[in-house]
Amino acid sequence: MAGRTFGAKLAAGFGLTLALTLLMTTTSVLALRYVLVTKDKVVEIAASTLVEAQSMNVLIERRIADYRAYILSGKAEWLNATAQDRKDFLDQVTRVRETLDDPTAIRLLDAVSAAEAKHATTIDDVIAKRQKITSLTSTAQLSNPQAKPAREALQAAIASLIARIGKIVATLRKESSDRATYAILFLLGLGVVLITSAAGVAWRLSRDLRREVGAAVGHIQSSSSELEAAAAQQASGGRDQASAMSEITTTISELLITSRQIADSAQRVSKIAEDTADAARTGDATIDQTRASINAIRAQVDQIVQHMLSLGEKSQQIGTVVDLVSELAEQTNILAINATIEASGAGEWGRRFAVVAEEIRKLADRTAGSAKEIRTLIDDVRGAVNTTVMATEIGAKAVDAGTRQFDDATNSFRRIVQLVATTSEATREIELSTKQQTTAVEQVNSAASDTARASRETEASAVQTKQTAAHLSTLSGDLLDLVGTRGH
Amino acid sequence: MSPGVADRIERLRWEFDRSFAEPVRRHDEEHVELLEIGAGGRPYALRLAQTAGLHPDRPVTPLPGPLPALLGLAGFAGAVIPVYDLAALLGHPIAERPRWLVLASGLPPLGLAFHELHGHVRVAAEAIVGEEAGEDPRGCVRGLAGLGGAARPIVDVPATRAQVHALTGHVRTEEAGR
Numbered sequence: 001m002a003g004r005t006f007g008a009k010l011a012a013g014f015g016l017t018l019a020l021t022l023l024m025t026t027t028s029v030l031a032l033r034y035v036l037v038t039k040d041k042v043v044e045i046a047a048s049t050l051v052e053a054q055s056m057n058v059l060i061e062r063r064i065a066d067y068r069a070y071i072l073s074g075k076a077e078w079l080n081a082t083a084q085d086r087k088d089f090l091d092q093v094t095r096v097r098e099t100l101d102d103p104t105a106i107r108l109l110d111a112v113s114a115a116e117a118k119h120a121t122t123i124d125d126v127i128a129k130r131q132k133i134t135s136l137t138s139t140a141q142l143s144n145p146q147a148k149p150a151r152e153a154l155q156a157a158i159a160s161l162i163a164r165i166g167k168i169v170a171t172l173r174k175e176s177s178d179r180a181t182y183a184i185l186f187l188l189g190l191g192v193v194l195i196t197s198a199a200g201v202a203w204r205l206s207r208d209l210r211r212e213v214g215a216a217v218g219h220i221q222s223s224s225s226e227l228e229a230a231a232a233q234q235a236s237g238g239r240d241q242a243s244a245m246s247e248i249t250t251t252i253s254e255l256l257i258t259s260r261q262i263a264d265s266a267q268r269v270s271k272i273a274e275d276t277a278d279a280a281r282t283g284d285a286t287i288d289q290t291r292a293s294i295n296a297i298r299a300q301v302d303q304i305v306q307h308m309l310s311l312g313e314k315s316q317q318i319g320t321v322v323d324l325v326s327e328l329a330e331q332t333n334i335l336a337i338n339a340t341i342e343a344s345g346a347g348e349w350g351r352r353f354a355v356v357a358e359e360i361r362k363l364a365d366r367t368a369g370s371a372k373e374i375r376t377l378i379d380d381v382r383g384a385v386n387t388t389v390m391a392t393e394i395g396a397k398a399v400d401a402g403t404r405q406f407d408d409a410t411n412s413f414r415r416i417v418q419l420v421a422t423t424s425e426a427t428r429e430i431e432l433s434t435k436q437q438t439t440a441v442e443q444v445n446s447a448a449s450d451t452a453r454a455s456r457e458t459e460a461s462a463v464q465t466k467q468t469a470a471h472l473s474t475l476s477g478d479l480l481d482l483v484g485t486r487g488h
Numbered sequence: 489m490s491p492g493v494a495d496r497i498e499r500l501r502w503e504f505d506r507s508f509a510e511p512v513r514r515h516d517e518e519h520v521e522l523l524e525i526g527a528g529g530r531p532y533a534l535r536l537a538q539t540a541g542l543h544p545d546r547p548v549t550p551l552p553g554p555l556p557a558l559l560g561l562a563g564f565a566g567a568v569i570p571v572y573d574l575a576a577l578l579g580h581p582i583a584e585r586p587r588w589l590v591l592a593s594g595l596p597p598l599g600l601a602f603h604e605l606h607g608h609v610r611v612a613a614e615a616i617v618g619e620e621a622g623e624d625p626r627g628c629v630r631g632l633a634g635l636g637g638a639a640r641p642i643v644d645v646p647a648t649r650a651q652v653h654a655l656t657g658h659v660r661t662e663e664a665g666r
Contacts, residue, residue: 330544337542337608340521344537359507361608366500 009208013201020194027190031183038176046169049099053162059089067123071130102168108161115154122150214483221476224469231466238459245452252445259438266431273424280417287410294403301396312385319378322371329368336361519610526604528575528582531640533633538645540591559601571599572652592645
């Protein structure tokens with residue numbers, strides 16, 4: 001019966017009990033019916049066959065009486081009566097034969113018929129003798145030695161038949177009583193089986209009720225406790241959630257303010273980005289002008305370099321001329337010295353000439369000094385020219401590098417322009433997104449408020465659930481008490 | 489033109505004009521003409537009166553011989569003159585080839601080569617420190633000349649000729665006469 005519902009088990013138990021009850025009722029009816037039939041048969045046999053057989057005895061006695069009356073009176077009345085009596089007896093024999101089915105009894109009835117026939121023959125002889133006698137003086141005249149044995153034989157035969165029939169009746173009655181006893185015993189056995197089954201069903205149902213319903217109720221009780229704990233937890237969780245949701249609502253409100261500020265800032269940034277883009281476009285024209293200026297500077301620097309190189313060549317030429325002058329001064333000096341030497345050996349005029357030679361030598365010295373100064377100056381000039389050329393070349397290289405860097409800067413500037421355009425676009429997108437975000441945050445705020453309200457409702461319903469669970473737990477305990485499995 | 493140069497030009501012009509206005513001067517005994525030279529990297533002076541000419545960059549034909557001071561022979565006015573390195577004669581020869589050459593006055597002709605010509609000066613006779621009388625002169629240097637705060641040894645040309653003669657094995661007439 002495992003796996004079936006308790007209702008099915010209950011129905012099965014009651015069905016089994018009902019079936020056994022029905023079986024017992026039917027069996028009882030059948031047994032009673034059977035006993036009744038057998039008893040009826042006994043009564044019938046006793047009532048018909050035995051009575052009929054007994055009436056045979058009566059009829060034969062009446063015939064004998066009528067026969068004797070005829071013997072005594074000689075009247076035809078009694079003769080007719082005797083004949084009538086025999087006819088009745090034969091009819092009775094026929095009726096008895098119809099009721100008999102026992103072969104021994106039939107054989108005994110045949111013996112009765114035979115004895116009666118013999119008796120009748122004897123009687124007929126006597127009657128014939130009587131009819132011949134008109135006046136009867138003594139019965140001895142009619143004596144017949146065979147008459148008495150025939151009568152006794154007939155009576156004995158009838159008695160045997162009656163005894164036989166009585167024996168049959170007794171046998172039947174005994175059989176009937178035995179069968180009734182059997183039926184009673186059978187019914188008793190069946191009753192024992194029925195009681196046992198009912199007790200078994202009741203025990204089984206009680207056990208299952210304790211076991212399954214008790215376990216289920218125990219589960220219900222523990223589940224109720226768990227449900228109560230869960231409801232308490234849910235209530236506290238709902239409380240926390242409600243407070244958290246209110247905090248969230250506050251935070252979202254702040255977030256909303258921040259979001260609006262971001263939207264304003266994004267708008268300002270977008271404006272600034274557009275201004276920057278305009279300025280960058282203006283700067284593009286400035287870059288072109290600056291590029292032209294740089295190219296002009298480059299050309300000027302090249303010219304300066306050319307001029308400086310030319311100046312260097314010119315100063316070199318001047319240096320050559322100064323070398324020539326120096327050489328001339330040196331030669332003049334040498335000539336003046338030699339003139340002085342010559343003059344020293346030429347007497348008085350030589351002395352005067354020596355003065356002139358000295359003047360010439362002084363002039364040559366001064367010329368040489370001036371040439372040396374010029375040489376120094378020219379060297380300075382050449383050094384300055386070289387320095388200037390080098391500086392100018394460095395400047396030209398710097399201008400080239402600056403041009404390249406300016407190209408890089410121009411490219412960077414153009415990239416900046418593009419990036420500024422991208423930034424402007426992105427800022428507009430940020431502005432739009434921030435506005436959408438603001439709307440979404442407002443919706444979230446509303447939803448959070450709804451959620452906070454729902455949390456409070458959840459808390460209330462959880463408290464109610466907790467109370468219901470406690471009530472359910474108490475009911476489960478009561479039910480366990482009812483089932484009788486408390487403490488299992 | 490800078491003012492300094494203009495002043496210099498003006499001064500030169502003035503001095504040049506003034507030289508024509510001065511009375512005729514004469515070189516008397518109070519002054520000595522000196523050549524400031526450098527030989528072997530050292531400063532020396534030569535009396536101009538002991539020389540017969542100054543020449544730069546004269547070609548000198550080297551002569552093989554045992555005397556390192558003899559640079560070779562040079563031609564002057566149709567005469568062949570031996571040229572000696574003055575620095576080697578003074579005892580501190582250097583590897584550099586001398587550029588200048590003076591002809592010694594007197595006979596036999598002699599060329600003395602030196603490396604640098606610093607200038608031609610006239611100094612007062614008292615500025616020259618002579619040697620004590622009676623002292624036996626040795627070497628070619630005779631006296632000192634104070635020039636510009638520095639003292640220059642004066643190379644005596646006849647003494648130098650005598651040293652050259654001694655190197656070449658000639659007996660000098662002055663010594664023979666003593």
